[in-house]
Amino acid sequence: MIKFLFKGVIRDRGRSVLPIIVVSIGAMFTVILHCWINGIMVESLTMNANFNNGHVKINTRAYAKEASQMPIDLAIIGVNKLTKELKLSNPDFDWVHRTRFGALIDFPDSIGETRAQGPVTGWAIDLFSSGSNEADRFNISEALVSGKIPAKSSEALLSIDLAQKFNIKPGEEFTLFGTSMDGSMVFRNFSVSGIVRFGSSAIDRGAIIIDISDAQLALQMEDAASEILGFFNTGKYNDEIANNIAASFNKKYASSMDEFAPEMITFKQQEGMADLLNISETMSSIFIFVFVFAMSVVLWNAGLLGSLRRFNEFGVRLALGEGKNHIYKTIIFEGVFVGLIGTMIGTAIGLLFSYILQEKGLDISGMMKNSTLMMPAVARASITPSAIYIGFIPGVLSMVLGSALAGIRIYKRKTASLFKELEV
Amino acid sequence: MENRSLISISNLSKRFKVGNGEFLALKNINLSIAEGEFTGLVGPSGSGKTTLLNIIGSLDIPSDGTAEVLGKSISTLSHKQAAMLRNLNIGFIFQTYNLLPVYTVFENVEFALLLQKKTFAERKIAVMEALDWVGLTDKVKSKPSQLSGGECQRVAIARAMVKRPQIVLADEPSANLDAKNSHHIVQTMKRLNKELKTTFIFATHDEKVMQYLDRIISLKDGEIEKDEFVNHAKNE
Ligand SMILES: Nc1ncnc2c1ncn2[C@@H]1O[C@H](COP(=O)(O)OP(=O)(O)OP(=O)(O)O)[C@@H](O)[C@H]1O
Ligand SMILES: [Mg+2]
Numbered sequence: 239m240i241k242f243l244f245k246g247v248i249r250d251r252g253r254s255v256l257p258i259i260v261v262s263i264g265a266m267f268t269v270i271l272h273c274w275i276n277g278i279m280v281e282s283l284t285m286n287a288n289f290n291n292g293h294v295k296i297n298t299r300a301y302a303k304e305a306s307q308m309p310i311d312l313a314i315i316g317v318n319k320l321t322k323e324l325k326l327s328n329p330d331f332d333w334v335h336r337t338r339f340g341a342l343i344d345f346p347d348s349i350g351e352t353r354a355q356g357p358v359t360g361w362a363i364d365l366f367s368s369g370s371n372e373a374d375r376f377n378i379s380e381a382l383v384s385g386k387i388p389a390k391s392s393e394a395l396l397s398i399d400l401a402q403k404f405n406i407k408p409g410e411e412f413t414l415f416g417t418s419m420d421g422s423m424v425f426r427n428f429s430v431s432g433i434v435r436f437g438s439s440a441i442d443r444g445a446i447i448i449d450i451s452d453a454q455l456a457l458q459m460e461d462a463a464s465e466i467l468g469f470f471n472t473g474k475y476n477d478e479i480a481n482n483i484a485a486s487f488n489k490k491y492a493s494s495m496d497e498f499a500p501e502m503i504t505f506k507q508q509e510g511m512a513d514l515l516n517i518s519e520t521m522s523s524i525f526i527f528v529f530v531f532a533m534s535v536v537l538w539n540a541g542l543l544g545s546l547r548r549f550n551e552f553g554v555r556l557a558l559g560e561g562k563n564h565i566y567k568t569i570i571f572e573g574v575f576v577g578l579i580g581t582m583i584g585t586a587i588g589l590l591f592s593y594i595l596q597e598k599g600l601d602i603s604g605m606m607k608n609s610t611l612m613m614p615a616v617a618r619a620s621i622t623p624s625a626i627y628i629g630f631i632p633g634v635l636s637m638v639l640g641s642a643l644a645g646i647r648i649y650k651r652k653t654a655s656l657f658k659e660l661e662v
Numbered sequence: 663m664e665n666r667s668l669i670s671i672s673n674l675s676k677r678f679k680v681g682n683g684e685f686l687a688l689k690n691i692n693l694s695i696a697e698g699e700f701t702g703l704v705g706p707s708g709s710g711k712t713t714l715l716n717i718i719g720s721l722d723i724p725s726d727g728t729a730e731v732l733g734k735s736i737s738t739l740s741h742k743q744a745a746m747l748r749n750l751n752i753g754f755i756f757q758t759y760n761l762l763p764v765y766t767v768f769e770n771v772e773f774a775l776l777l778q779k780k781t782f783a784e785r786k787i788a789v790m791e792a793l794d795w796v797g798l799t800d801k802v803k804s805k806p807s808q809l810s811g812g813e814c815q816r817v818a819i820a821r822a823m824v825k826r827p828q829i830v831l832a833d834e835p836s837a838n839l840d841a842k843n844s845h846h847i848v849q850t851m852k853r854l855n856k857e858l859k860t861t862f863i864f865a866t867h868d869e870k871v872m873q874y875l876d877r878i879i880s881l882k883d884g885e886i887e888k889d890e891f892v893n894h895a896k897n898e
Binding site for chain 1: 716719721722741742744745746747748749750752754756760761762764765769772773774776777779821
């Protein structure tokens with residue numbers, strides 16, 4: 239019987255082609271969107287780890303509470319020793335310290351008057367020591383639009399939006415005005431060694447990047463930094479290990495009441511991260527739901543047309559003694575079959591497009607202009623194993639739903655007038 | 663004919679709702695049909711032939727009275743039981759052949775046996791035999807669209823006969839056929855009636871068919887006007 243139905247579906251193009259096309263398209267879009275959302279997510283998370291949080295992050299308790307204000311007066315003191323200890327106890331991690339600070343930069347004209355001035359976020363990272371991975375983490379060589387990476391003290395990278403706004407070229411000098419760790423006004427001269435574009439509006443809008451040693455000098459933060467970050471040497475975040483390390487680190491300070499005691503959080507524990515992780519799943523689910531709904535309506539109607547065309551066939555089958563339930567079941571079965579074929583085709587095409595999107599990416603920086611989220615400007619798809627089966631959910635479900643709705647007609651058939659409607 | 667009665671109908675009426683009123687399509691029908699009969703319901707269009715055939719075939723139910731087919735009262739059968747009765751015991755032949763266009767001749771004939779869950783070996787033997795009865799063993803792989811009208815109707819006969827039903831109901835089987843083919847298919851059915859003792863009941867107003875019938879039940883306005891057995895001896 240099953241073979242008999244297969245033959246019918248395959249031979250009767252009118253029965254299978256339209257539904258297969260509809261299912262394919264739906265499955266294709268599901269796969270592409272899934273990969274794409276996933277890709278944006280993975281890239282956002284990677285950027286977030288690299289730029290913001292590391293895989294684990296240490297702040298003082300006081301700093302952590304007000305981190306968004308970048309309060310360098312609450313920075314960790316004694317970072318060299320702490321970092322050394324961490325390197326010893328957790329060699330699987332790359333431990334670095336960074337300082338983030340708010341400041342004002344001022345470009346003078348030829349006679350020393352202010353030509354341009356604006357607030358910036360300063361990122362002080364380890365650019366100079368040999369073996370530092372920080373420049374790679376920030377992907378600076380890719381991000382450089384012009385100029386080069388700072389090679390010596392008092393050199394800085396300037397973000398693209400600022401450089402364009404002020405019309406700054408590499409080589410120009412500026413003065414950084416800031417607040418020292420103990421609250422006094424400080425300033426220091428820098429020269430622009432290069433212009434960078436990270437592709438994330440949140441950074442590109444207004445940032446400078448300098449070496450951590452320069453920041454310690456400029457802001458009078460001897461042996462201090464606002465944060466210590468740990469990165470898995472494997473490059474891959476492992477929540478279980480991160481949790482263990484954070485727990486054992488925090489245990490050491492558990493009894494301390496000191497506001498300035500260090501405190502470690504994992505990548506996942508950072509504020510809003512759990513939500514962010516849920517977003518991709520939620521978005522995929524929403525798309526799937528929408529596709530199931532829209533495709534079901536289309537397939538329902540296709541099914542109605544189909545059963546109109548097959549009026550005679552169902553009549554004969556009823557006359558030959560096939561039960562209505564049985565016919566209904568075969569309609570659903572055909573639906574599953576067609577749904578599977580369509581999904582396979584759609585998934586294959588979807589994976590192909592996703593692959594292209596994975597390699598090429600799509601520029602979405604226009605949409606992200608005002609975003610403070612750390613999002614990549616070029617959205618790339620990322621193919622995961624789930625992309626192979628995700629299309630089957632809307633593909634098969636909508637086809638079954640569509641067939642089930644259309645098939646209900648069979649129960650309205652009067653056996654007494656099986657062919658009447660056709661014998662005009 | 664003292665054969666046991668396969669079909670017995672008593673005081674049967676059939677009403678159809680038409681608009682607000684009712685239309686009486688069959689009036690007080692009393693009829694008994696025995697095993698092996700080659701019977702025809704004849705009469706003008708609208709006289710109730712198809713309606714009566716449908717009730718005998720468990721596709722419809724009487725409004726009043728009873729119709730017993732193979733010992734089962736049609737009005738009391740559930741949908742499933744009616745389907746089962748049709749599947750096992752009743753073959754249908756229609757005016758418009760109603761073959762399934764996507765399937766081959768073999769598959770069309772095979773379908774009824776698939777419903778009965780027969781094995782492939784059983785099906786193959788039965789299908790080939792049925793196609794042999796109607797002389798179409800060389801067309802097993804053809805699609806209905808590749809066949810003539812006469813051939814289509816012969817496939818339909820094979821499809822009705824393949825499960826060796828006790829009763830075959832043929833509603834205007836010759837209406838779409840030319841004279842030669844009409845004779846051919848009725849002769850085929852007559853032969854099967856003789857060889858297999860299958861009871862055939864026709865609904866027809868085709869003279870060519872009538873001349874083969876052993877019994878002619880004339881309907882007019884839903885009533886039996888005449889019911890007579892034909893003595894072929896004098897014709898032959
Ligand atoms: N489902 C129905 N609803 C209403 N009236 C019906 C229905 N089926 C049949 N009738 C009526 O019952 C009468 C008998 O119809 P039936 O189809 O049995 O005639 P028939 O003898 O087979 O005619 P024909 O030779 O044209 O096939 C007709 O007047 C027809 O209009
Ligand atoms: Mg009729």
